[in-house]
Amino acid sequence: MSFREVVQTRRSVHEYGDEELERETIRDIVDDARMAPSGYNLQPWEFLVLDEEEDQAALREVAYDQDHVTGAGAAVVVFGNTDPAAHAQPVFDDWLDKGYLPSEDVKEGLLESVDGMAGLPETERRVWTTRSSSLAAMTLMYAAWDRGVASCPMEGFDADALLDTFDVPEGYEPVMIVTLGYAADGTDDIENDRKTRRSVDEITHFGEFDPVAETTLDDETVDAVGADD
Ligand SMILES: Cc1cc2nc3c(=O)[nH]c(=O)nc-3n(C[C@H](O)[C@H](O)[C@H](O)COP(=O)(O)O)c2cc1C
Secondary structure (H helix, E strand, O other): OOHHHHHHHOOEOOOEOOOOOOHHHHHHHHHHHOOOOOHHHOOOEEEEEEOOHHHHHHHHHHOOOOOHHHHOOEEEEEEEEOOOOOOHHHHHHHHHHOOOOOOHHHHHHHHHHHHHHOOOOHHHHHHHHHHHHHHHHHHHHHHHHHOOOEEEEEOOOOHHHHHHHOOOOOOEEEEEEEEEEOEOOOOHHHHOOOOOOEOHHHHOOOOOOOOOOOOOEOHHHHHHHHHHO
């Protein structure tokens, strides 16, 4: 699939078939997901892959009983580490080795500044990690669909209960659940028209932020772009 086709045809899928989703396939998908960009390249994400029946059932309990959590081949909880310094040393060593930093002193300065971020209020650190980890979640979904593996992102879960159920250590934000699996034959999610999107004109503001109150949905553009490929 071309990247454009991946973007245009991905859907949030709620009905999955019985075909097994191999761990090797999941590893390949994560291999692509980890190429997502992140602030300072600090890669705060971690992926908890639940592909055993009882684990998925436990996740469903904290996800307001959404049935695709157990119907999917796997449910992935995308976590974000709220400590920006957690992986800073090897990442900045790599920058220095590859010439992205001019000197050891500059590297030390960067390390200090990232260490300082650990003192930010928790809310800010949660926002910080959510930004990068969400990009990883999106990349995960595109990487999956490129392999014919459907997905659904989910924010409908009780974060505290999830942390508790899976004994997650302190300092990790459950950013999103992503279900993964092969779509059931004839699933409406794939076969129905794409859910509509707000128009380019409404959401694009060149030079001046001038949001308009009026909602202008634009299915035709989306369909036309998809049809061109
Ligand atoms: C942050 C986020 C949270 C979502 N949470 C849920 C959810 O809890 N349950 C669910 O079934 N779908 C969830 N969705 C899927 C959306 O409903 C879906 O992306 C949207 O309707 C557009 O449909 P599409 O992804 O098929 O284009 C979520 C999507 C996003 C991006």
